[in-house]
Amino acid sequence: MKIIETELIINAGGFPQSKEWQNIHRDILNAIHSIEWPPGSGSFTLYDESGKKRGQGNGVKPIKEACMKKLQSSGWRLETPVDVATVRRPGPMDATIEVNGRLFCVEWETGNISSSHRAVNKMALGILKDILIGGVLILPTRKMYNYLTDRIGNFLELSPYFPLWKSLQVDEGLLAIIAIEHDGVSKDVERIPKGTDGRAII
Template sequence: MKITRTEVLINSGGFFDTQQFNDVLAEIEESISKVVWPLNSQYFSINPTKKGNGVKPIKNGCMSHLEGLGWQLEERLRITSTMRPGPLDAVKTLPNGSVLALEWETGNISSSHRALNKMVLGILEGALTGGILILPSRAMYKYLTDRIGNFQEIEPYFPQWRRPDISNGYLAVIEIEHEYEDENSPLIPKGTDGWAEFQGS
């Protein structure tokens, strides 16, 4: 899997310019690059069937690698005294003791909006120091489950998440894409159906 671009929406506070934070970002980039298809190949090759491929198995590969690097998966955090939303895909406790959240989009564009809103609220309330959302590119989107959130669709809304009032926080959106198109590549299972056999279970 490759990263095609990263849009940083919030970057305030000295810690986010340190080597320690750059090392954490490098873990995310490495984990994305480790996502391959078919499994046990060296690259990510997608079958170019319109709306033919699932998204959760793609996410699972990245999450598995992050877990091996000390990230906690499916972590529930109390954002406010009255709000405890669904679990975050992955969180990392940073060297300064704060928490960075990572969300890999497997839902529609409304889900992408909720993910960014949740992370911004977490920053404002002090539950998070930052958040990163991973989205497919438009070129990849057309081969995935219908209406999956994608980078180009949410890009026009980026100005609403640029928050100059946040003095210490980080928010970014990463665009990912397949490396090759291959009609002989197996379709990526949708949902969790059939995923066990691809894992060799």
């Protein structure tokens, strides 16, 4: 699995230069790079088929789960309920780790572009309210998107809104969006299953 681009949305105070962030960043990079398909291949190759039609393309949830399992093995907590003081409590964060009494979270996009917006808003609000010290959203590039379940949120569609989130006034915290991409495509590999069934991708 490749990391194509990282966009820093919030980069404020001392945390982005801290040892804690260096360790968190290392965990995230290791988790992303550890994802393989087929399992044990040493790379990440998608089945060469568009995901635009029903029943075609590659699933996304097993990819996320592989990343989450790797983070969990490094001491992260999964599916953490976090109250960011909204009227309606949002769903749990995919993965969190504690940093000096606050949480750093990772969200991996498996929904549509509206889901991507909600994830960024949730993390930004948590940072503004001093509940989170930071967060990272991981989502596919537009190139990778073409081979996945239709309408998955992707980096290109989200990028026009970066200036809005960058305008937030924050004293301390870090928010980043990471674009990931496959190493290649082939008709000689199996499709990644849709849903949560199938072999682990790690």
